[in-house]
Amino acid sequence: MAAILKIRGITKTYPGVRALQDVSFDVEQGTIHAIMGENGAGKSTLMQIIAGAQRPDSGVIEFGGHELHFANPAQAQAAGIAIVYQELNLSPNLSVAENIFLGMEPRTARAFVDRKRLKEEATQILRKLDLHFDPDVIVGHMTVGQQQLVEICKSLVREPRLLIFDEPTSSLSEADAKILFRVIADLKAREVTMLYISHRFPEVFANCDAVSVLRDGKHVRTKTMETTSEAEVVSLMVGRELLAFHRKDFTPSDEVLFEVRSLTKQHQYYDINFKIHRGEIVALAGLIGAGRSEVALGVFGCPPPDKGEVRVQDQPVRIRRARDAMEAGIALAPEDRKSSGLVLGASVGTNVSMAVLPKLARAQFVDQRAEQNLVQRFVSRLNIRTPSHEQRVGLLSGGNQQKVMIAKWLAVQPKCLIVDEPTRGVDVGTKAEIYALFDELAHAGIPILMISSDLPEVLALADRILVMRHGRITGELTRAEATEEKIMHLAALGTDNVPVEE
Amino acid sequence: MREGGTLAALVLMVLVIAAAIPQFRQLENMVNITRNFSFVGIVAMGMTLVILTGGIDLSVGSVWGMTAVFTAFLMSNGWLMAPAILVGLLAAAVVGLFNGLCITRLNMSPFVPTLASLSIARALALIITHGRPISKFGPQQTAFYWLGGGSIAGIPNPFILFVVMAIIFWVVTSRTVWGRRVYAVGGNEKAARLTGLNVRELKVSVYIISALCAGIAGIVQASYLSSVTASLATGEELAVIAATVIGGVNLSGGEGTIFGVVIGTIMLEVLRNGLLLFGIDPYWQGVFVGGIIVVAVSLDRFRKH
Numbered sequence: 001m002a003a004i005l006k007i008r009g010i011t012k013t014y015p016g017v018r019a020l021q022d023v024s025f026d027v028e029q030g031t032i033h034a035i036m037g038e039n040g041a042g043k044s045t046l047m048q049i050i051a052g053a054q055r056p057d058s059g060v061i062e063f064g065g066h067e068l069h070f071a072n073p074a075q076a077q078a079a080g081i082a083i084v085y086q087e088l089n090l091s092p093n094l095s096v097a098e099n100i101f102l103g104m105e106p107r108t109a110r111a112f113v114d115r116k117r118l119k120e121e122a123t124q125i126l127r128k129l130d131l132h133f134d135p136d137v138i139v140g141h142m143t144v145g146q147q148q149l150v151e152i153c154k155s156l157v158r159e160p161r162l163l164i165f166d167e168p169t170s171s172l173s174e175a176d177a178k179i180l181f182r183v184i185a186d187l188k189a190r191e192v193t194m195l196y197i198s199h200r201f202p203e204v205f206a207n208c209d210a211v212s213v214l215r216d217g218k219h220v221r222t223k224t225m226e227t228t229s230e231a232e233v234v235s236l237m238v239g240r241e242l243l244a245f246h247r248k249d250f251t252p253s254d255e256v257l258f259e260v261r262s263l264t265k266q267h268q269y270y271d272i273n274f275k276i277h278r279g280e281i282v283a284l285a286g287l288i289g290a291g292r293s294e295v296a297l298g299v300f301g302c303p304p305p306d307k308g309e310v311r312v313q314d315q316p317v318r319i320r321r322a323r324d325a326m327e328a329g330i331a332l333a334p335e336d337r338k339s340s341g342l343v344l345g346a347s348v349g350t351n352v353s354m355a356v357l358p359k360l361a362r363a364q365f366v367d368q369r370a371e372q373n374l375v376q377r378f379v380s381r382l383n384i385r386t387p388s389h390e391q392r393v394g395l396l397s398g399g400n401q402q403k404v405m406i407a408k409w410l411a412v413q414p415k416c417l418i419v420d421e422p423t424r425g426v427d428v429g430t431k432a433e434i435y436a437l438f439d440e441l442a443h444a445g446i447p448i449l450m451i452s453s454d455l456p457e458v459l460a461l462a463d464r465i466l467v468m469r470h471g472r473i474t475g476e477l478t479r480a481e482a483t484e485e486k487i488m489h490l491a492a493l494g495t496d497n498v499p500v501e502e
Numbered sequence: 503m504r505e506g507g508t509l510a511a512l513v514l515m516v517l518v519i520a521a522a523i524p525q526f527r528q529l530e531n532m533v534n535i536t537r538n539f540s541f542v543g544i545v546a547m548g549m550t551l552v553i554l555t556g557g558i559d560l561s562v563g564s565v566w567g568m569t570a571v572f573t574a575f576l577m578s579n580g581w582l583m584a585p586a587i588l589v590g591l592l593a594a595a596v597v598g599l600f601n602g603l604c605i606t607r608l609n610m611s612p613f614v615p616t617l618a619s620l621s622i623a624r625a626l627a628l629i630i631t632h633g634r635p636i637s638k639f640g641p642q643q644t645a646f647y648w649l650g651g652g653s654i655a656g657i658p659n660p661f662i663l664f665v666v667m668a669i670i671f672w673v674v675t676s677r678t679v680w681g682r683r684v685y686a687v688g689g690n691e692k693a694a695r696l697t698g699l700n701v702r703e704l705k706v707s708v709y710i711i712s713a714l715c716a717g718i719a720g721i722v723q724a725s726y727l728s729s730v731t732a733s734l735a736t737g738e739e740l741a742v743i744a745a746t747v748i749g750g751v752n753l754s755g756g757e758g759t760i761f762g763v764v765i766g767t768i769m770l771e772v773l774r775n776g777l778l779l780f781g782i783d784p785y786w787q788g789v790f791v792g793g794i795i796v797v798a799v800s801l802d803r804f805r806k807h
Contacts, residue, residue: 326697343686344689345756364679364680
């Protein structure tokens with residue numbers, strides 16, 4: 001096999017940051033080539049350069065024997081390079097078929113869109129990938145996972161020879177991810193070369209042929225999968241051996257600090273019951289769409305459940321909106337830090353102090369010194385890497401953004417902490433720091449409810465694991481009895497067969 | 503400081519005009535300029551809050567005129583100044599409340615109810631005056647004239663009012679919990695809601711404040727002009743929005759400062775005055791104002807990237 005893509009000495013500098021430094025490696029034709037590295041290692045920048053969305057300061061990229069000099073992504077597409085971005089680039093108000101052919105709609109003789117052919121051809125592409133979507137469905141009504149698959153269909157229209165995936169599974173459920181992997185295998189059989197950026201080791205090792213590791217903008221090594229191991233890749237990424245995370249030995253007490261009784265909201269979740277004892281971390285596992293985040297938001301009053309009871313330190317609390325939950329001592333670090341957790345355009349300091357601001361005020365006036373001190377305390381406690389407190393949060397790496405969001409909620413000194421996907425899109429090093437923090441908080445007597453789709457994370461952190469499926473809790477596993485297979489079984493198949501009414 | 507560029511541009515502009523045209527430097531002209539930008543500036547204070555939350559208030563020009571007409575009408579019918587002003591401002595607040603409720607309760611895009619209010623408030627002013635100017639202000643006419651026409655230690659009252667309001671708004675936006683929340687709501691409304699902020703209440707309050715600012719400007723300007731017509735301040739909402747945008751307030755919310763808006767307001771009037779003194783046909787003013795909007799915003803973008 002020959003190298004279809006040759007990356008030679010690529011360097012790219014942004015003001016103050018060297019994103020890529022003399023990166024060189026080859027990608028063999030018809031392979032799935034993983035690009036791994038911590039957040040900020042330069043993976044996305046490199047992909048953008050290949051796809052024509054950025055230009056390198058120096059270096060060349062050869063594709064199929066030609067040097068690439070793209071001025072824009074359209075030229076890259078014309079040359080057979082397509083990229084499936086992490087952020088979806090779909091028009092939510094258009095249908096599946098319209099999205100797939102956006103900008104390339106089949107036309108009738110009189111330059112109108114040929115709706116019949118549009119639908120037929122979309123159906124063909126969907127069928128080729130064995131996807132069972134109605135091409136007329138409006139994309140905005142689909143799940144994120146389905147949208148991701150539509151995005152892939154869209155990139156296939158141009159019949160690319162090189163397809164780049166940027167964290168394709170970060171928002172997919174296991175079931176949707178399986179479909180994606182099937183599609184990828186199918187494309188590989190048709191000689192499409194793929195670059196695959198992911199943080200998830202199991203899927204990389206299950207699906208890819210080779211891996212290139214980037215660290216701090218430099219290419220560390222490229223290896224074929226047969227000649228490497230997860231442990232080696234991790235150590236290449238971080239430049240040090242990863243210590244597997246272990247909770248401190250500790251037996252939770254019987255004292256119930258947080259309890260939810262028969263929480264129900266029609267069409268979202270039904271009869272949710274659980275308790276969290278002093279010292280415990282309880283995980284809520286399940287597939288995307290199982291209703292886990294909805295339960296968390298329900299506890300937080302956004303929107304409140306139809307019925308059920310929430311008890312904090314054995315006292316019932318009435319929660320109609322977020323403010324009630326906060327007054328009761330509940331903190332929720334929500335799932336999507338960009339859209340609902342942080343004000344990206346505001347400073348680190350503003351975000352950290354946002355939830356606790358009224359307590360830092362005298363007669364409505366913010367005590368700026370108290371605020372500075374508080375921010376300083378949390379920036380150093382959580383080891384948030386930022387040039388200053390005035391830095392816009394949007395300019396920080398994903399891991400540091402996540403830390404800012406957790407700091408925001410620790411600042412209110414919660415009696416109960418709910419974290420939803422606390423390490424999504426977060427690098428390995430920061431993950432370990434976040435785990436240690438949760439462990440410490442649990443010890444300090446803050447009950448933690450953790451929603452996570454990252455099963456190794458759930459197994460490493462949780463004392464007990466509740467599994468949800470179709471809006472109901474289908475099982476509970478202790479740390480001792482839990483395995484990835486058991487969790488997946490409960491999440492995908494469940495134990496009760498009562499379907500949720502639509 | 504992020505307003506450094508705008509401030510430097512303003513200083514440069516003033517120096518150039520002052521050097522070229524001696525008339526510009528005269529005290530009388532300076533007093534005129536300060537009075538002229540004060541009306542737009544007062545309204546821009548409220549507009550800034552609205553835009554910081556990610557909204558827009560198109561009704562300010564009409565509310566400005568409506569409040570002036572209401573107050574003038576009541577005074578011309580023998581009312582005392584204080585109750586007449588109070589009722590005028592109350593009417594303005596009702597328009598603001600209407601805007602805020604449509605936006606927060608009926609989930610309308612801010613453009614829609616404030617556009618409706620633009621039409622309604624102007625019509626109310628016409629209904630009351632029947633198109634005739636009001637130039638008699640009843641028993642307290644002299645006191646009323648002093649409000650906008652008088653001065654303290656040689657400084658025109660509207661300018662003093664503008665400065666006082668700007669200081670209050672600056673302190674409120676930069677130092678209080680409420681002010682910080684205005685920025686949070688505009689920066690990310692969903693995050694603000696999940697941080698326990700009462701987003702609806704806050705939005706309603708900024709529209710009421712915006713309408714009140716427009717009302718205050720209307721009353722003070724009525725006093726200064728000592729006559730009111732129903733067409734007072736027609737189209738001024740555009741000048742107000744222009745001043746805000748030139749001052750660096752991001753129309754998508756969450757970004758901008760009162761200090762910047764003050765500079766933007768002054769710049770707009772200095773430009774207008776300078777063009778007049780240079781003898782440029784006033785019909786050309788709009789071209790320059792438009793140009794400066796585009797230049798100011800693109801410089802702001804450039805600074806950020």
